[in-house]
Amino acid sequence: MGERRFFIFGAGYSGKAFAQANEVGAPIFGTTRSPERFEALRQAGIEPLRFEGSLTAEIGDALRQTTHLIVSVAPDEAVDPVLDAAGDTIRTRMPALEWIAYLSTVGVYGDHGGAWVDESADCRPVSKRSVMRVAAEQEWLKLGQQTGTPVAILRLSGIYGPGRNALANLEDGTARRLVKAGQVFNRIHCDDIAGALWHLAGKNLGGIFNVTDDEPAPPQDVVAYAAGLMGIEPPPEIPFETAQLSPMAHSFYGENKRVANKAIKAAGYSFRFPNYRVALERMWADGNWRDGEPRSPMKRS
Template identity: 75%
Template sequence: MSHKHIFIFGAGYSGKAFADANSEAATILGTTRSPGKFEALREAGIAPLAFDGTLTAEIGEALRKTTHLVISVAPEEAGDPVLTAARKAILTDMPALEWIAYLSTVGVYGDHGGDWVDEAAECRPVSKRSTIRVTAEQQWLKLGDDISRPVAILRLSGIYGPGRNAFVNLENGTARRLVKPGQVFNRIHCDDIAGALWHLAGGNRGGIFNITDDLPAPPQDVVTYAASLMGVTPPPEIPFDGAELSPMARSFYGENKRVANAAIKATGYGFRFPDYRTAFDRMWADGNWRDGAARSPMTR
């Protein structure tokens, strides 16, 4: 197996989970906007670099050695900041590049009235941010065609894991049980984002993949289940229509769909946490739900 040199644009929550699952002793570099986050990236096994939308000489040098490129930076109205900064380098100055992954969102599907969607479903995004995502996906796929390299588009559901979950929200008093009849969401544990990335990178597989769990469920049920494990009373149910919500939060509830994940399974990937109950049971038993400090090692 050749040694992987992995570069992550936007090494945040998912990127750190990906590095935590590094069983190959691959070299991983990653960017952040804030030098104050450098130490946290080092602790996760990522050599940190600053990226504010401009390609530095240091980043350019790292890209020349990169075999696997992961993009986890949200596009902006003006365009995808990584494509804007790095497109020329990717086209002309990355001789070792084998594979590109772009982390997107199931928000690109928009609203399907609670019906099941797979990767062949029509993208009809509701929000501006999801519309921009559709464009960015298309641009990355085209760039892959231009350089004859596989591009994997990973469409992610709502991300959770240590430090980001209903246990934390219940503990800090921010958990709410909003009830909108018929509303469901899919979710994905950060370890399965990491697992899917390593799996796809291992075979240099391109294509579009929904990285999502098997159990689309009403959001209030997730809070209730976490409360039952904690042995606390869940917060009262709040009818959606009368709830005070930010415009962004309300926009999430404007999209209702059940997202299927057969495509990634067909490549041989098996989900570590196929539903939130399995994940919550494990996090609660391991005691790692607050910040991941007590995380069990990934399967290596």
């Protein structure tokens, strides 16, 4: 096998984590809509390109040499922007392509009343954005069949890591402890998204994989644990029924499930951060919990 060359459509938080885990020095190109983010991508080890819904000559040149394609762009109004702009190029003008990864969400499962779900579970998407995700997954799998390219669908749970975590939320005053009886969420540290991608890419493995931690937990417990590490009092509990929530936040709480991750483990991947406690302890000990892009425009100390 020759040199691997990666291209990331939508090189955001997870894409930068992937590039920072590049131990083999593989070339990585990545797109953003904002030229202001070029320098941050370069510092992460990504050659930045601007993508605003159509392919530039530079993107076309990079795609022709790409062996491994990662897509981290959400559908927009029932259209997958990457498939819309680059579908024909992927089918006919990417001779080196060996593998595709599409970053999706566990939101495709919808609400299962707190029950465990794995990759064989029915998708019952509730929100419009999750309905669009299911459709996009199917389109990427179809493209893989058409081109004979393995496609890995990574269904991600709530993403956190340096700069995006309960420790940072407590410091900037945005942490809340909403309590809804029986509600749990899975989470995934960005380094495990990166690790799973590198592992699957190394074997050119396709399929559907839940990339999520081992321990779905009530969100208020995560905030309380972070406060304990910081030696501060956690914010008071707020009953869900009286909480002021955005429509998106409210929709998250309308879905309750425990997501299993056996498929990615069966593929040989071992999680660095199997639960939130391990991750928060590591970030607190390493002192890197403030790093990364701020999750809100509030000033950080």
